[in-house]
Amino acid sequence: MNRPKGYSITPHTHNKVQRQIEDTQEVLFIKSGKVRFDFYNDAQHYLQSRILNKGDVVLLACGSHGFEILEPSEIIEVKQGPFVGEQDKIRFEPNLPEQLDFGSSNG
Numbered sequence: 001m002n003r004p005k006g007y008s009i010t011p012h013t014h015n016k017v018q019r020q021i022e023d024t025q026e027v028l029f030i031k032s033g034k035v036r037f038d039f040y041n042d043a044q045h046y047l048q049s050r051i052l053n054k055g056d057v058v059l060l061a062c063g064s065h066g067f068e069i070l071e072p073s074e075i076i077e078v079k080q081g082p083f084v085g086e087q088d089k090i091r092f093e094p095n096l097p098e099q100l101d102f103g104s105s106n107g
Contacts, residue, residue, distance in 0.1 A: 026079035033073025
């Protein structure tokens, strides 16, 4: 949120709402370091890569992804649960370094 001085949020509570979650979404906050994220579509076909640095945030809402730590990094991961271990993921082979595409934004 980005709010001006004096803005307030009325005290509130959230209602209990039964939710059915089918996909796992996650947000990663890069607290320190440098991380390369590789993005794939739902069919596990490589799309593109991006370099994230301290202060960057990525929302992984759909598709597939992988990442490599390029410098010692501290990352905060937030996602809905419950986490069901290896049943939660399908792992597949990443692209080779020479196959990575950073577009025109970074690399």
